Amino acid sequence: MSRVKAPVVVTANCLRSGQVVYLNAAHDWIHALQSAVCFDTIEAATDAMAAADDGAVVIGAYLVPVTKNTGAISPTHYREAIRFDGPGAYIANVSRSAKLVPL
Amino acid sequence: MQNLYRYNAFDRDFVRERVAQYRDQVGRRLSGALTEDEFKPLRLMNGVYLQLHAYMLRVAIPYGTISSGQLRGLADIAERWDHGYGHFTTRQNIQFNWPRLVDTPDILDALADIDMHAIQTSGNTIRNVTTDQFAGAALDEIADPRPYAEWIRQWSTDHPEFQFLPRKFKIAISAGAEDRAAIRAHDIGLRMVRGEEGPAFDIYVGGGLGRTPVVGERVFDAIPVDALLPHLEAILSVYNLTGRRDNKYKARIKILLQSVGINDFKNQINEALQHIQDTFNGSELVRLDRIIEQFAIPPFPLRCVDPYLDAVDADPAFRQWVERNVTPHRQEGYSSVTVSLKAHGQAPGDASASQMRRVAALAEAFGFDEIRVSHQQNLVLPHVSQADLPAIYRELAEVGLATPNIGLISDLIACPGMDYCALATARSIPIGQAIANRYASLEATLGPISIKISGCINACGHHHIGDVGILGLDKAGVENYQVTLGGRPGLDAALGEKMGPGFSESELMLALDRMFSAYLTLRENSSESFADTVGRLGVNPFRDALYEVARAA
Numbered sequence: 001m002s003r004v005k006a007p008v009v010v011t012a013n014c015l016r017s018g019q020v021v022y023l024n025a026a027h028d029w030i031h032a033l034q035s036a037v038c039f040d041t042i043e044a045a046t047d048a049m050a051a052a053d054d055g056a057v058v059i060g061a062y063l064v065p066v067t068k069n070t071g072a073i074s075p076t077h078y079r080e081a082i083r084f085d086g087p088g089a090y091i092a093n094v095s096r097s098a099k100l101v102p103l
Numbered sequence: 104m105q106n107l108y109r110y111n112a113f114d115r116d117f118v119r120e121r122v123a124q125y126r127d128q129v130g131r132r133l134s135g136a137l138t139e140d141e142f143k144p145l146r147l148m149n150g151v152y153l154q155l156h157a158y159m160l161r162v163a164i165p166y167g168t169i170s171s172g173q174l175r176g177l178a179d180i181a182e183r184w185d186h187g188y189g190h191f192t193t194r195q196n197i198q199f200n201w202p203r204l205v206d207t208p209d210i211l212d213a214l215a216d217i218d219m220h221a222i223q224t225s226g227n228t229i230r231n232v233t234t235d236q237f238a239g240a241a242l243d244e245i246a247d248p249r250p251y252a253e254w255i256r257q258w259s260t261d262h263p264e265f266q267f268l269p270r271k272f273k274i275a276i277s278a279g280a281e282d283r284a285a286i287r288a289h290d291i292g293l294r295m296v297r298g299e300e301g302p303a304f305d306i307y308v309g310g311g312l313g314r315t316p317v318v319g320e321r322v323f324d325a326i327p328v329d330a331l332l333p334h335l336e337a338i339l340s341v342y343n344l345t346g347r348r349d350n351k352y353k354a355r356i357k358i359l360l361q362s363v364g365i366n367d368f369k370n371q372i373n374e375a376l377q378h379i380q381d382t383f384n385g386s387e388l389v390r391l392d393r394i395i396e397q398f399a400i401p402p403f404p405l406r407c408v409d410p411y412l413d414a415v416d417a418d419p420a421f422r423q424w425v426e427r428n429v430t431p432h433r434q435e436g437y438s439s440v441t442v443s444l445k446a447h448g449q450a451p452g453d454a455s456a457s458q459m460r461r462v463a464a465l466a467e468a469f470g471f472d473e474i475r476v477s478h479q480q481n482l483v484l485p486h487v488s489q490a491d492l493p494a495i496y497r498e499l500a501e502v503g504l505a506t507p508n509i510g511l512i513s514d515l516i517a518c519p520g521m522d523y524c525a526l527a528t529a530r531s532i533p534i535g536q537a538i539a540n541r542y543a544s545l546e547a548t549l550g551p552i553s554i555k556i557s558g559c560i561n562a563c564g565h566h567h568i569g570d571v572g573i574l575g576l577d578k579a580g581v582e583n584y585q586v587t588l589g590g591r592p593g594l595d596a597a598l599g600e601k602m603g604p605g606f607s608e609s610e611l612m613l614a615l616d617r618m619f620s621a622y623l624t625l626r627e628n629s630s631e632s633f634a635d636t637v638g639r640l641g642v643n644p645f646r647d648a649l650y651e652v653a654r655a656a
Contacts, residue, residue, distance in 0.1 A: 016133065017203040018158035059139045059153065077580055079521060083155050087200075087522035088533055 004063050009036040009073065010049045011080075012058035020083055027052050033075075033084050038068055106239065106398050107168050107473060108253045110218040117261070118215045121222060125149045126208035133205065150221025151207050155525050160199045160207060161224040162214060166234040166252040166276075167195030167476035169219075171463040174474055176217035178459035184210050189459070191444060191452040193516055193565055194273070195233050195476040196224060200523055222260065227268045229259035229339070233275045235283040236477035239400060240432050240439045240485040245295055246302050248278040250395040251331070257390070258332055265339050269346035270354035272339070273311070276304075285478065285592035287319040288312055288568055290356045291338060294594070298325045306334060308368070309360035310596075312562035317357040318596045322369055328391070333383050337375040341368070401471045403434040406490040414493040420507075421496050427507040429492065438489055440470075442482040442499060443506040443514065447539045450532045451517045452480030461502045465495055480516055481509065511546040512554060513539035516565055520558025520575060521582075527558035529575025529582040534608065541612060542619070549619060552633045555590075568592045570634045571618075572599040573611070584611045586649060588642045591634065602646045614649045621648035 010023035021029040022036035027048060030036070039045035045063050053061040065076045075081045082088075110118075125145070132142040146152075150161040162177070169177075177197060181189045184206045185199040192198055202210055214220055223230060232252040239247040255274060259265065265272070277284040278295035286292025292307035303325040310319025326334050342356045345363075360368050415422045430439040442462055444452050454462075462482055466474045469491040475483035487495060499505040508514045515538060518524065520531030535556050542549060555569030559576075566572030572587035583605035590599030606614050619633075625644055626636045637645060 013153055013157075015139075016205045018153055018156075018201075020156055055138055056135050078582060079155075079577075082521050082530070086156055088530070 004042060005065055006040050006042050006045070007038045007068060008042065008045045008063040008065050009033070009038055010045055010052070010061060011036075011064050011083075012053065012061035015057055015059050021058060023048060023052055029058055033073055036073060038066060038073060039063075106401050106471065107170060107249070108165070108394060108397050114218070115215070118218075118220045118222075121149070121220065122208060122211045122215055125211060129204060129208050144226070146204075146207075147225040148222070149207070149211065150224035151202075151204070152225065153525065154200065154519075154523050155521070155527075156523065157201045158204055158207070159523070160202045160210060160221060161192075162197050162199070162219060162221050163224050163231050164196050164219075164476050165256050166232055166238070166249050167236055167478070168238075168249060169474050169476070171467040171472045171474065173217045173219055174459050174463040174466070176213065176219070178456040178463070180210055180213055181459070182456040183213075188453050188455045190450070190519065191454065191476050191480050191482070193452075193478050193480060193518070193563060194231055195236075195478055196231055197476070198519075200519075225271075226266075227270050227272075228266055229262065229268075229272045229274065232256050232259070233273070233284055233289075233478060235277050235279055236441075236475040236479075236481075236483045237283065237430060237439050237485060238278065238475075239398065240430075240437075241279050241283075242431050242433050243280040244278040244433075245297055246278050247398055247400070248276045248293075248295055250391065250398045251293070251295070251302075251304075251328075252276050253394050253398075254332075254387075254391050255335065257394075258335070258387070265343060268339070268343055269348045270351060270356075272342075272356070274335075278302075282593045285565070285568065285596070286310070287594070287596040288565065288592060289319065291335065292319050293331075296325055298327050300327060303327050304331055306338075308338060309357040311355050311357045312565060312567050313355070314352060314560045314562075315355075315357065316562065316567040316598050317361070318598060319357075320360070320365055322365060322372070329385075329388055330380075332387055333376055333380045334372070336382075337372045337379050340375050340379065341371045345371070401486065403437055403486065404488075405436055406488050408436055408489040411489045411492050418493075421493060424496055424505055424507040425492065427511065428505070428509045432486065434486075436489055437486055438492065440484040440487055440492070440495060441477070441509045442484065442504050443508055444481050444504070445508055445514050445539065446503050446506045447508075447513055447543045448536050449503075449539075450522075451515060451535050454482070458502050458504055461498060461504065465498055469495055479514065481514070508546065510551045510553075512542050512549055512552045513546055515539065515554040515556065516569070517556040518558050518563035520556070520564075524558060524563075526561060527575070528560070528577040529558050529584065531556040531558035531564055531573070531575055534573060534575065534584065534611070537608070537612060538615065541615075545619075548623070548629075550629070550632050553591075565592075566590070567598045568596060569599060570637070571615075574605075576605060578605060582608060584608065586611070586614070588645055589634075589637050600642050602642065602649055617648040617651050618645050621645060 025037040131137045152159045189197045274291045275284040275286045275289040276293040287310045294305040306323040307319035308322045470484040517531040517535035521527035553570045555565045556573040557564035557566040568590040574585045585605040587599030
């Protein structure tokens with residue numbers, strides 16, 4: 001596996017719902033990528049991930065490389081962009097935010 | 104009366120007990136009593152995966168056969184606990200892409216209410232036995248293979264020896280002169296043949312796609328019914344003991360078969376049979392007889408089909424649908440209808456809850472209460488009177504299920520790809536949508552073409568056995584699509600040949616334009632299909648067309 005390069009955000013899936021979540025500055029898990037905390041070092045991100053992932057709220061936490069242009073956070077790899085945006089092939093025509101389950 | 108297997112009290116108790124067990128496991132996971140490492144194999148044993156955006160529940164549809172009531176139940180689940188739709192898969196199952204873990208025990212209970220479950224839809228076990236979607240209706244079959252598929256399902260469900268195989272194990276069975284179940288792409292493929300004393304089975308072993316695609320080889324000929332389960336048990340036993348467990352990519356039976364060779368493998372099976380044979384005492388044959396009774400072919404009342412013939416003459420759209428989506432039936436005056444889940448621009452295999460309910464209602468009104476799921480990701484009404492075809496067409500068209508495209512370019516297979524799947528390396532659904540839309544006005548001219556798209560090397564989209572196979576990969580952080588040509592399922596199965604370097608999505612569309620344009624120029628006449636033209640000329644002219652611009656540049 002190639003070495004992850006900062007800046008990064010911390011992501012996981014919610015244990016109860018499975019939905020995609022990110023870590024914010026208060027070390028809470030949230031749905032909004034733009035409200036995630038962006039770490040400038042892998043060490044800081046890894047420490048924060050370890051502290052926040054107690055196995056009871058989320059599963060599969062990992063680091064996602066991002067860019068931060070004019071304040072907007074964008075994953076550098078298309079996989080993570082798709083993972084945040086949701087499938088483009090929605091048959092039910094339901095927006096992602098309309099279906100998010102409160103954490 | 105449905106001609107499909109009906110649960111007895113034992114089946115119902117078994118499924119309910121499994122749901123109760125799973126509910127307890129979920130509760131212990133949520134309370135923290137189980138870690139994720141402890142819980143993951145337990146949820147997988149009940150078909151619950153974690154995908155990219157959410158959990159996914161894979162529900163077993165044994166040999167792709169369900170009743171109207173079951174399809175309605177699936178629609179209810181889609182609406183109540185998911186996002187209002189389900190995805191029918193290349194293994195004749197259905198997947199729900201958005202269930203919450205906390206709801207999954209209730210969903211499994213709702214499945215139990217309709218005699219369904221998600222057992223052995225994951226894990227290193229014997230998975231759903233698949234078969235011909237026209238089983239029991241096809242003109243060319245020697246017997247309905249579904250009772251035998253059900254027999255194998257009962258034998259393999261919760262089989263104590265085969266819950267932790269080296270790797271997952273897939274069995275397909277086909278009884279037609281034409282193999283419509285891709286049996287040589289399965290770990291075991293069974294072909295029903297006429298034996299000296301009734302039905303018998305040619306047994307193919309070691310087929311499979313994935314990262315090491317292999318066409319299964321015929322290992323046993325014309326095995327009689329009473330020796331079938333002992334042979335399956337012997338094959339699985341040898342595989343269970345000698346298959347590799349040190350490397351998951353070399354753990355399928357195809358690798359074992361290649362490493363020991365057919366003759367040695369067959370010798371091991373025959374040796375195992377000597378002690379396995381005695382463990383079958385004949386009660387399994389009594390059980391088979393009971394199963395066969397439940398699959399009795401329904402009486403087909405003869406009806407006047409003049410209104411149907413009149414509609415064919417009067418309505419070009421209906422006529423086109425009949426030509427593409429209606430298949431001859433063993434009973435004169437009857438047909439099988441393929442319900443296209445491939446409307447142009449739709450995700451292949453997806454059906455909304457309202458569409459499922461419409462198909463259920465049509466099966467109830469016109470189709471002996473029975474629906475099939477095809478491995479090409481469509482639904483089938485296997486037995487309908489031709490007198491009812493105009494009404495069925497109208498009702499399907501109202502809900503977008505009458506696209507007249509079966510066998511044409513837009514009737515393509517695509518795995519969920521990176522739109523859903525955590526293993527995917529590229530998206531496949533948008534590629535399928537783009538192809539379907541791009542060639543919508545040309546597809547009748549292009550004629551029969553099978554396009555199969557996989558979003559990773561695991562090949563859930565069966566790209567190795569498509570006329571045109573498309574494999575999506577991650578090339579330095581960009582989605583990249585490789586093309587293979589000349590693959591086919593069937594008894595003369597062949598793996599497609601990789602054409603060369605992959606394309607970006609936009610390059611791919613231009614390359615396909617050139618290739619199909621070359622086909623229209625090169626074919627002998629309009630009735631020579633794409634596959635036949637590739638077979639006659641070889642792949643080189645088509646490779647040249649695919650890469651024409653790249654080479655010129």
